[in-house]
Amino acid sequence: MISGYLITILIIIAIYAMLAHSLNIITGHAGQISLGHAAFFGIGAYTSAMFYTEAGFPFWISVPLAAVVAGIVGALLGIPCLRVRDDFLAITTMGINFVVEAIFLYIPFFGGAMGIGGINLPKWFGREMTKPEYFILILIVFFLLLLLDRRMGRSWIGLAWASIREDEQAAGAMGVDVVRFKVLAFILGSAIAGLAGGFYAHFLTFIMPQNFGFGQSIVVLSMVVFGGIGTRWGPIVGAIILGVLPEVSRPIMEYRTLIYGVLLLGMMRFQPGGLLGSGSILSRTFQRLSITYGSKGESQ
Amino acid sequence: MILLEVKSLSKEFDGLRALEGVSFNAEGGEILGIIGPNGAGKTTLFNLISGIYPSSAGEINFQGKSILRMKAHQISCLGIGRTFQIVRPFQNLDVESNVLVAFGHRFYPSLWKSTGPFRRPEIVKEIATLIERAGLRPYAKQIAKNLPLGFKKRLEIARALALKPRLLLLDEPSAGLRFEESAQLMELIRQVRDQGIGVLLIEHNMQVVMDLCKRIVVLDHGSKIAEGSPEEIRSNPLVIQAYLGKEA
Numbered sequence: 001m002i003s004g005y006l007i008t009i010l011i012i013i014a015i016y017a018m019l020a021h022s023l024n025i026i027t028g029h030a031g032q033i034s035l036g037h038a039a040f041f042g043i044g045a046y047t048s049a050m051f052y053t054e055a056g057f058p059f060w061i062s063v064p065l066a067a068v069v070a071g072i073v074g075a076l077l078g079i080p081c082l083r084v085r086d087d088f089l090a091i092t093t094m095g096i097n098f099v100v101e102a103i104f105l106y107i108p109f110f111g112g113a114m115g116i117g118g119i120n121l122p123k124w125f126g127r128e129m130t131k132p133e134y135f136i137l138i139l140i141v142f143f144l145l146l147l148l149d150r151r152m153g154r155s156w157i158g159l160a161w162a163s164i165r166e167d168e169q170a171a172g173a174m175g176v177d178v179v180r181f182k183v184l185a186f187i188l189g190s191a192i193a194g195l196a197g198g199f200y201a202h203f204l205t206f207i208m209p210q211n212f213g214f215g216q217s218i219v220v221l222s223m224v225v226f227g228g229i230g231t232r233w234g235p236i237v238g239a240i241i242l243g244v245l246p247e248v249s250r251p252i253m254e255y256r257t258l259i260y261g262v263l264l265l266g267m268m269r270f271q272p273g274g275l276l277g278s279g280s281i282l283s284r285t286f287q288r289l290s291i292t293y294g295s296k297g298e299s300q
Numbered sequence: 301m302i303l304l305e306v307k308s309l310s311k312e313f314d315g316l317r318a319l320e321g322v323s324f325n326a327e328g329g330e331i332l333g334i335i336g337p338n339g340a341g342k343t344t345l346f347n348l349i350s351g352i353y354p355s356s357a358g359e360i361n362f363q364g365k366s367i368l369r370m371k372a373h374q375i376s377c378l379g380i381g382r383t384f385q386i387v388r389p390f391q392n393l394d395v396e397s398n399v400l401v402a403f404g405h406r407f408y409p410s411l412w413k414s415t416g417p418f419r420r421p422e423i424v425k426e427i428a429t430l431i432e433r434a435g436l437r438p439y440a441k442q443i444a445k446n447l448p449l450g451f452k453k454r455l456e457i458a459r460a461l462a463l464k465p466r467l468l469l470l471d472e473p474s475a476g477l478r479f480e481e482s483a484q485l486m487e488l489i490r491q492v493r494d495q496g497i498g499v500l501l502i503e504h505n506m507q508v509v510m511d512l513c514k515r516i517v518v519l520d521h522g523s524k525i526a527e528g529s530p531e532e533i534r535s536n537p538l539v540i541q542a543y544l545g546k547e548a
Contacts, residue, residue, distance in 0.1 A: 156404045156414040163401040166390035172372035173350055173382050175405025175463060184411075
């Protein structure tokens with residue numbers, strides 16, 4: 001059987017992949033930079049934790065509620081973000097992250113610096129889920145989210161997001177209700193981040209404000225950028241690589257951040273579109289392979 | 301029938317009067333030229349009509365309905381398409397998707413309809429016709445930023461036509477184009493007019509303006525200084541003065 005260590009890493013990576021995927025909706029698809037995505041991850045985690053520990057709701061209700069609450073807060077916080085663009089948006093979202101973290105830290109209701117404990121893995125068939133089962137549950141949910149993402153990408157919504165990403169003013173002049181579609185991206189991205197937060201809380205069994213700070217936002221953004229911003233699989237690949245890296249580099253612990261930094265810098269320099277971005281070495285190789293082996297499938 | 305009615309329209313930017321009391325009418329199937337020296341307020345006028353900026357005062361009526369307080373996306377859905385002085389296609393999307401974005405204007409207002417797929421056979425066919433008419437068929441799958449300027453300008457027109465507009469605002473379509481490119485573009489504009497679409501044309505190339513327009517409005521320092529046929533405009537002393545300055 002798989003060792004406990006391995007399954008823990010797998011679950012954490014799957015949760016990060018879901019989180020990176022959700023940020024990709026806001027930043028990759030709709031083109032709205034966010035440096036505070038961990039805030040919604042945290043809102044989801046805290047919502048689910050509070051409903052579970054305080055209200056006694058089961059996992060199966062508290063986690064969907066986490067998505068709903070994070071989505072609503074995402075819509076509300078998305079409104080001030082509508083007035084700003086680019087670097088100002090980056091600063092605003094960053095500010096949101098600090099405020100949300102501070103609320104968790106300083107309001108006793110949320111457990112303060114001590115955080116919230118006693119959150120457990122979900123129960124089914126009268127017993128607690130095992131870790132491998134929990135991993136499969138996350139994968140199933142993630143799979144459904146990817147199906148939704150594919151459907152979105154082929155819909156008018158996906159097209160409207162792309163036009164906003166390219167040129168907001170021109171998009172407006174072409175009939176795209178920029179405000180509505182931006183808010184939609186914020187809601188969807190925040191709700192999925194909240195869902196990931198719910199899974200995270202129930203896995204860690206104990207959460208505290210520091211888990212959802214600015215540093216966490218940067219890690220998630222790095223995953224998205226590293227793998228390929230705006231692509232469907234890029235953020236997942238980014239989450240896997242950047243999630244595995246700290247584990248395999250344990251022997252050279254002291255140089256870990258150095259390697260991390262060099263990797264990101266090299267990426268910016270040589271593959272600005274990310275590993276799976278258009279024109280990257282990997283995506284060109286896939287294209288060549290699919291042409292060479294004469295398949296009729298899509299070349300992406 | 302009057303398609304667009306602009307009445308004493310003004311726009312002020314932090315104390316700077318960019319447009320002051322401009323009035324004119326535009327009709328369907330007609331190309332109305334808008335000329336004037338740099339900084340006369342021509343592009344500002346377009347930005348007010350298309351709802352990119354709010355107007356400071358005045359009236360804008362489109363098909364008898366006030367559009368003064370409407371947002372850009374509402375105005376474009378009503379049937380006013382536009383191009384930009386400095387071309388703004390969606391650079392990283394291909395030609396087809398560029399046109400599709402505007403075609404979607406009928407789906408965006410309903411969230412439910414927006415979730416529908418955009419690659420449906422009947423839609424693809426209509427888009428192909430629009431692209432064909434703009435002479436861009438061989439480039440349908442090309443990314444917009446890789447197209448030469450002349451094609452980008454045609455793409456902007458094709459995109460605006462996907463809105464099924466009654467009125468088209470063209471901001472300096474011939475600027476930066478070679479002679480042949482410009483001639484082809486003017487032919488496209490004529491075809492658009494012949495479909496009964498009203499065209500407002502900002503243009504610096506006087507030969508183009510005199511060729512295409514039956515009527516011309518002249519702006520200078522934010523005000524309308526003349527309106528009339530190309531012949532009248534050519535011989536109007538105020539216009540000559542605005543362009544060449546007063547004799548010493």
